[in-house]
Each structure stands twice: as structure tokens, then as C-alpha cells.
């Protein structure tokens with residue numbers, strides 16, 4: 057699957073460059089914006105946000121806690137106090153509503169690294185990939201919690217690339233750059249979408265938060281799909297698309313229900329037929345009648361049986 | 362169609378797929394187990410705080426602290442003296458936790474303790490409201506051979522910079538046996554009052570400080586629980602707890618007797634020249 061064709065090329069022709077990159081741009085602005093807010097204090101002395109992704113205090117009123125770190129802290133035997141607990145509750149409610157892995161594609165600094173690795177991987181035509189089960193991350197998630205309980209420390213935080221990078225950017229990088237490099241090389245050379253798509257327990261945690269999230273991407277106009285496969289090419293969790301996009305024949309609704317979907321919206325961008333859009337998980341009726349099914353869709357479904 | 366997503370094989374009813382599934386799960390568990398084991402060892406090592414690193418005021422005991430602190434750095438941010446820092450991955454302090462090095466920047470013992478106030482988790486205990494009650498460590502004269510006051514000079518710097526001067530650190534006069542006619546002013550740290558702020562260590566004029574703040578557990582000795590200090594007990598109860606001196610009847614050197622409640626050990630007259638001198642009376646015997 058070398059990069060013979062740039063995914064999204066058709067969409068650029070059909071919709072124009074800007075429309076074919078809309079969500080990507082908004083998402084990058086969000087990632088950069090979050091980072092900028094955190095950096096404004098240490099670099100410019102403007103203290104809107106203090107702290108880092110583990111816990112931050114905005115304008116001295118809004119506490120935000122990473123619930124996953126707090127969970128490890130609890131597992132380690134600590135009894136956190138009010139501000140940390142309130143912050144975790146706010147974050148949990150927010151990510152439940154917008155989709156847990158919005159954290160991954162809209163906030164997490166490592167996503168920038170792994171996205172670049174993936175882009176370069178396609179550019180260089182690196183096809184070899186180590187097969188890692190996508191479920192590995194849930195085992196990793198369970199292991200980090202077990203480890204916290206066993207060692208009585210927030211053990212995962214000793215090596216967690218996510219917090220290490222973010223803390224490093226704000227408080228001084230130290231040797232954390234080596235961890236970034238390791239993640240980058242892992243994704244570039246060993247496994248496609250290796251870290252974020254298979255290993256990272258932080259992403260796994262936010263997948264769990266997303267299990268019943270209302271905001272989802274939906275392949276609402278899947279009947280228009282022309283099988284260009286561009287959405288698969290750009291999706292960091294490509295296994296989430298097929299059930300929704302090709303599920304009409306089996307009576308599966310068009311909403312991407314997999315909690316692994318990061319709500320990055322890139323599939324919306326690159327689809328020249330505007331099949332995808334953001335929607336609610338409840339809006340998941342199968343509207344197509346079997347007779348109107350395009351031939352391609354049926355073929356794509358039947359190859360799974 | 363070679364671009365199709367590769368989905369992990371779901372546990373299908375046929376046994377080959379099931380075997381594959383079990384195999385996959387076992388492999389993952391093994392891989393994760395390995396990684397977790399390594400991390401557990403690392404975590405165990407990181408639990409030991411190196412002796413030159415001190416925690417901010419109010420920090421829970423080290424093990425409790427390492428599960429309670431979520432590495433947010435708010436304490437670091439709110440310290441007006443930039444005393445604190447979050448440990449970098451390459452340092453031997455647990456990654457991301459706040460610490461300070463007294464010789465670099467000591468704690469200035471802020472009246473309002475902003476670092477403790479900032480902590481969202483209670484890893485720095487909010488019950489600490491009087492900074493004089495902080496126990497970040499304990500100052501110790503680690504080297505009597507180089508401390509200028511021990512050498513008989515009047516440096517006194519550690520004493521003078523101590524925020525709890527004459528409480529946490531006192532200068533105790535002592536005869537200088539080297540010169541035979543001067544007084545040495547020995548700096549003595551009192552654990553009851555020393556907060557471990559490290560100002561003394563920072564200020565020590567030597568190349569390498571002769572006074573250092575160490576973790577409390579390293580710095581402090583402990584008497585056996587059954588030990589009673591006679592003079593303290595006497596103070597408390599107003600009288601000696603043991604009955605008045607029992608007479609020494611046995612193992613007295615020949616020609617000695619013991620005067621109960623009087624002069625103590627006395628030598629019978631006339632002295633026999635062959636007798637050894639009485640203990641503690643070396644000069645008189647000659």
C-alpha cells in the first residue's frame with residue numbers, strides 16, 4: 057500500500073483545497089492553541105493556564121484534571137482532595153460528551169508526532185509493519201492501573217510519553233525528547249499507527265470514556281460512496297469505518313460507534329462525495345432499502361463473510 | 362481491495378480462529394507483562410529519593426507522596442523564589458515530581474506557603490499552615506573536620522542565616538583543647554525546630570558545605586523505646602526514680618571504700634604505694 061495516490065486528491069478537485077482540509081486545519085489550530093495557552097505563562101508571563109495536562113488551573117477558577125492520572129493515583133492508594141476531584145469530573149463529562157478520544161486528536165501533543173510519522177511513512181512508501189493487535193492498549197491500560205496498585209506510585213507517569221512531552225515543553229524538556237523520538241521511530245519504521253492506534257494506554261482510557269459518547273462521526277450518505285478508499289487511508293483507526301460505511305446490507309446503522317474513533321474528522325475532509333459528517337450516535341437508523349444499494353457496497357460487505 | 366482495513370480476528374466459532382484469539386491474547390499478556398515488570402523495577406528504584414533532593418514543605422512521606430502527586434507543577438509555579446523544579450526524566454528523582462536542591466536554591470519559608478496552597482491533590486498537606494512546622498529534612502553538620510567553627514574560628518554563617526536562629530541551630534561554647542585557651546562555638550541543630558529549609562547549607566562558605574540538609578530518616582538517630590534519660594525523668598517527677606545510690610560493695614579496688622551519699626569513692630588511709638590510681642583521679646594518685 058505504497059503512496060501512489062495522495063488521499064484526498066479527489067476531494068480537493070471536487071470541493072476545493074480548503075473544504076478538503078477543513079477539519080484538519082481546525083484540529084491543528086486546536087492542538088497548537090492548547091499548547092500555546094500552556095506556554096503563554098512560562099514564555100510570555102501571561103498566566104491564563106497554569107500546570108500541564110495532568111492538572112491545570114485556568115484563570116485561577118477552572119481546575120482540569122486528567123482522570124486517568126487521578127485513577128492511577130487512587131489505585132496507588134492516595135486520597136486526592138477536592139480541586140483534583142472536581143477537575144477530573146469536569147474533564148470526564150466534557151470528553152464523554154464530545155467523544156473521549158477527542159483528547160487524542162484535538163489536544164494530545166504526541167498526536168502531532170505520530171501524525172507526522174504516518175505522513176512520512178506514506179511519503180517514503182514504508183510498507184513493512186509489525187502486526188500488533190489493537191486490543192493491546194487495553195491490556196496496557198489494565199497493566200498501568202495494576203502497576204500503580206502494586207508499587208504504590210503513579211508508575212506509568214515515570215515513562216508516559218504524553219505527559220513527559222507536554223511537561224517537557226512547559227517545564228523544560230530534558231531527556232524527554234528521546235521518548236518523543238522513540239515514539240516517532242516506532243511509528244515510522246515498525247508499526248503503522250503503532251503508538252496511538254495500538255499501544256498508548258492513555259488513548260485506551262479515553263476510548264473507554266467514549267463508549268457511549270453522543271457526538272460521533274456518521275457515514276450519513278454512505279449510499280454515495282464510490283469506494284475510493286481515501287477515508288481508510290487517512291483514518292488513524294481505520295478499522296472503525298467499515299462497519300458504519302459498509303454496514304447497510306447487514307442492517308448496521310451509519311454512525312461510527314467504535315470508541316476508538318478519535319473524532320478527528322479527517323474522513324469528512326477527504327471524501328469527495330461528502331459521505332461523512334459529525335452527528336449524534338442516536339441518529340443511527342438504516343435508511344437505505346436493500347434494493348437501492350450500490351453494487352460496490354454489497355461487494356465490500358460480502359467479502360467479510 | 363488491498364487497502365482494506367485489517368481488523369483483528371474476532372473470536373469466531375471455528376476452533377482455528379479461537380486458537381488464534383487465545384494465542385494473541387496470551388502474546389499480548391506476555392508482552393505487557395514484560396514491560397510492566399521492567400516498569401515496576403524502575404518504579405521501585407524511583408521510590409528512593411536521592412539524599413540531596415528535598416520535597417516541598419508539607420509533602421507526604423515519600424511513598425505516599427509518589428502516589429498522591431500527579432506531577433502538575435502548580436507548586437513549582439507558585440513558588441516565588443523558583444526554589445522548586447519538576448524532575449526531568451534523566452534525573453534520579455521520580456519523573457515529574459517537584460523537588461529542590463538546598464545548595465542550589467533553598468526554601469525561603471514563605472509565611473503564606475504558596476506551594477502548599479497551590480497543590481490540588483493534597484500531596485502537599487494543606488494542614489500545614491505554619492511554615493515553622495515544616496519538616497523538609499534535617500540539617501546536619503556532616504563534616505566536623507572542615508566546619509570552620511569546629512576548627513575554632515568564628516564563621517557562624519549557618520547560624521546567622523537560619524530563619525529559626527537560636528532555635529533550630531545554636532552555637533554551643535566548648536573549650537578549645539587545641540589552643541588550650543580559646544572557646545569553640547559548635548553549631549548544633551535541633552531537630553525539634555529545624556524545618557530543613559536548607560538556607561544554612563546554601564550559605565555555608567566552604568567549597569563543599571559542611572552542613573547539609575538530609576532526609577529526616579537519614580539524619581536522625583533514635584533511642585531504644587525502653588530508654589529513659591534519668592535526668593529528664595527526675596525533672597518530670599521531681600525526684601529520682603531509682604532509690605538513692607545503692608552502696609557499692611563489690612569489686613572495689615583494694616584499699617577503697619564507698620561513702621554512700623557522701624564523698625563517693627574514697628581511698629583508705631594510709632595509701633599503699635602499690636595501689637593503682639582510683640578511676641578518674643589519675644592526677645591525684647601520682
Ligand code: SF4
Pocket residue numbers: 159160161164165166167170218251252253256257258259260
Ligand atoms: S493515543 Fe495516546 S499518544 Fe496518541 S493521541 Fe491519544 S493520548 Fe495521545
Ligand code: SF4
Pocket residue numbers: 417418439440441442443444445467468469470471474475476477492
Ligand atoms: S515555602 Fe516558599 S520558598 Fe519554600 S518551597 Fe514553598 S513557595 Fe518556595
Ligand code: SF4
Pocket residue numbers: 429430431432433434435436437458459479480481482483484485
Ligand atoms: S502541586 Fe501537588 S500534585 Fe502538583 S506537582 Fe506539586 S506536589 Fe505534585
Ligand code: SF4
Pocket residue numbers: 499500522523524525529530550554555556557558559560561562574
Ligand atoms: S535547614 Fe538550616 S537554616 Fe533551615 S531551619 Fe534547619 S538549621 Fe535553620
